[in-house]
Amino acid sequence: MNWSLPKTCFSCQHYQQTGWKEDIFAKKKDNDGLPIKTKKQRVGQCTQTQSEVFWNERCNEYLQESGITTHPCSLRPTSSN
Numbered sequence: 643m644n645w646s647l648p649k650t651c652f653s654c655q656h657y658q659q660t661g662w663k664e665d666i667f668a669k670k671k672d673n674d675g676l677p678i679k680t681k682k683q684r685v686g687q688c689t690q691t692q693s694e695v696f697w698n699e700r701c702n703e704y705l706q707e708s709g710i711t712t713h714p715c716s717l718r719p720t721s722s723n
Contacts, residue, residue, distance in 0.1 A: 648715030652697040655705045656690040667719050
């Protein structure tokens with residue numbers, strides 16, 4: 643079976659999930675523009691950069707897990723965007 647995961651930290655060999663955390667950049671409106679309650683997001687440790695990352699980030703050190711396929715995913719905005 644081929645797995646398809648988002649092409650983000652979540653599918654990177656360096657990502658180790660550590661838990662769930664509130665994210666100020668989490669989606670606040672649904673696809674129709676209506677307000678939604680924000681949920682905690684997956685968060686983990688990047689073993690390459692030694693930093694805490696959310697599942698929907700991706701950096702230049704991204705290394706796709708073997709044996710899976712990935713699909714495009716909206717990346718988490720950053721404070722510098």
